[in-house]
Amino acid sequence: MPKKTRKASPRQSQQPKSVLLYHDMAVYENFERCAQRIFKVAQMAERTRPGAPRLLHLRVQGHKNDIGGYDHDSWEIMRHFLLDMLFPYLTEITTPIYRVRNKQKQLDDIPERLDISYPEGENGFWYDVDLLPVRPREIDTAARRTPPSRDAIAEYLGMDAACCLVCWKTKVERAHVVPTALGGSMNVRNFAFLCQEHHSQAPDIADAEAFWAWVDYAEMRDSGSKWEQAPENVKDWMRALGSRTEKHDRSEMDFIAAVKFELRHLYDWTETDFSESSWNLQEEYHRVLDAATGKHFGVEKKVATHAWAYNVAKHRLSQRGNSRTDRPARVLLYDDIQ
Incomplete structure (x- = not known):
C-alpha cells in the first residue's frame, strides 16, 4: 500500500x-x-x-x-x-x-546607508597628531622582555596555525605592531604574523590602530594572491563571483607613485588633497617621520610608513586651521581597490 x-x-x-x-x-x-x-x-x-x-x-x-x-x-x-x-x-x-x-518579525526596510556619528568635536581620527605618542593596543607594556611564542600569537589572532594575515602564506615572521625602537612592547597584542614580503611593506609607526588598518587594506589589495596556487577551476569560480585571483601589479610604480596610490586607497586622499600640498605639509611630514616612525631592519623607504606620515601631517595642519576641515575616512570594501 x-x-x-x-x-x-x-x-x-x-x-x-x-x-x-x-x-x-x-x-x-x-x-x-x-x-x-x-x-x-x-x-x-x-x-x-x-x-x-x-x-x-x-x-x-x-x-x-x-x-x-x-x-x-x-x-x-x-x-x-x-x-x-x-x-x-x-x-x-x-x-x-x-x-x-528576535521575538518580533524582522523588518525588511534596512536603511540605505549606515552613518556612524562621533562625540562632539571628534571626527573618528583618534590618534593625537600634535603629541605623536605611541598608541599601543595593550595597556601593560612592560610585563614581558622576550617575544611570545608563535602558538601564543596564533591563539591571540584566532588562528589554528600561523599564516600571513594578508596572503595566507604559512612561512611567516613575527611582526611588531609598534616597533620596539618606538616603544612597542613584547606583549602578545603587539604582534602579527606576516610573510617576509608583507613584513617588509608594513608601516613602522607609533600608532597600532593605523598598523592594523594597513593590514586590513593590504589584505584587500592583495586578496587575489590567496588564489594564485589554486586549481584553474577554482580560479574560474572565484572570477565568476567577481573576485580577483591575482594581486595588484604595482611593479612599475616608482616610490612616489606608490605612496600616492596608498594615500588614495587607504586614506581616501583626493586630487584636491594632492593639489593643496604645500611646504607646510612637507615640513610637518618630516616632523612626523622623525618623531613617530622607525625603520624595519634599516629599510629607508617603506611606502606604508611614508603614506601614514603624510596623512598624519595633513591632520596636523588641518587641526591648526591651515587646511580644510577633516572628513572621516571611508571604510574600504573589497571592490574599492581597483
Whole structure:
C-alpha cells in the first residue's frame, strides 16, 4: 500500500529559507570597518532574498584586552551595534557571548546607508597628531622582555596555525605592531604574523590602530594572491563571483607613485588633497617621520610608513586651521581597490 504524503500548507510552502550571514571580526578590523561590512552583508541579503529570515553569526578574532576579555571595539559591536541598531532587521544573532532570537518579525526596510556619528568635536581620527605618542593596543607594556611564542600569537589572532594575515602564506615572521625602537612592547597584542614580503611593506609607526588598518587594506589589495596556487577551476569560480585571483601589479610604480596610490586607497586622499600640498605639509611630514616612525631592519623607504606620515601631517595642519576641515575616512570594501 503506497504511503500517503503530507502536502505542505500554502503557508509552509511560501516560507522562504533562512539566509545565514557570517562575519569574522578580524584582528585588524576596528568598530567602524566591522559595522559597515556587517551592514552591507545584511543589505545584500535583503535585496537578493527579500523576506527570508536573516541569521547572523559573528566570530571575533584577536580582540582581547589585557585581562582576557573582549576589547572596546568588539564589545561595542556585540553589545550596542548588533543589539541596538541591527537586531530589528534580523531574525537571530549568534556571537561568542550570546545567542538571541528576535521575538518580533524582522523588518525588511534596512536603511540605505549606515552613518556612524562621533562625540562632539571628534571626527573618528583618534590618534593625537600634535603629541605623536605611541598608541599601543595593550595597556601593560612592560610585563614581558622576550617575544611570545608563535602558538601564543596564533591563539591571540584566532588562528589554528600561523599564516600571513594578508596572503595566507604559512612561512611567516613575527611582526611588531609598534616597533620596539618606538616603544612597542613584547606583549602578545603587539604582534602579527606576516610573510617576509608583507613584513617588509608594513608601516613602522607609533600608532597600532593605523598598523592594523594597513593590514586590513593590504589584505584587500592583495586578496587575489590567496588564489594564485589554486586549481584553474577554482580560479574560474572565484572570477565568476567577481573576485580577483591575482594581486595588484604595482611593479612599475616608482616610490612616489606608490605612496600616492596608498594615500588614495587607504586614506581616501583626493586630487584636491594632492593639489593643496604645500611646504607646510612637507615640513610637518618630516616632523612626523622623525618623531613617530622607525625603520624595519634599516629599510629607508617603506611606502606604508611614508603614506601614514603624510596623512598624519595633513591632520596636523588641518587641526591648526591651515587646511580644510577633516572628513572621516571611508571604510574600504573589497571592490574599492581597483
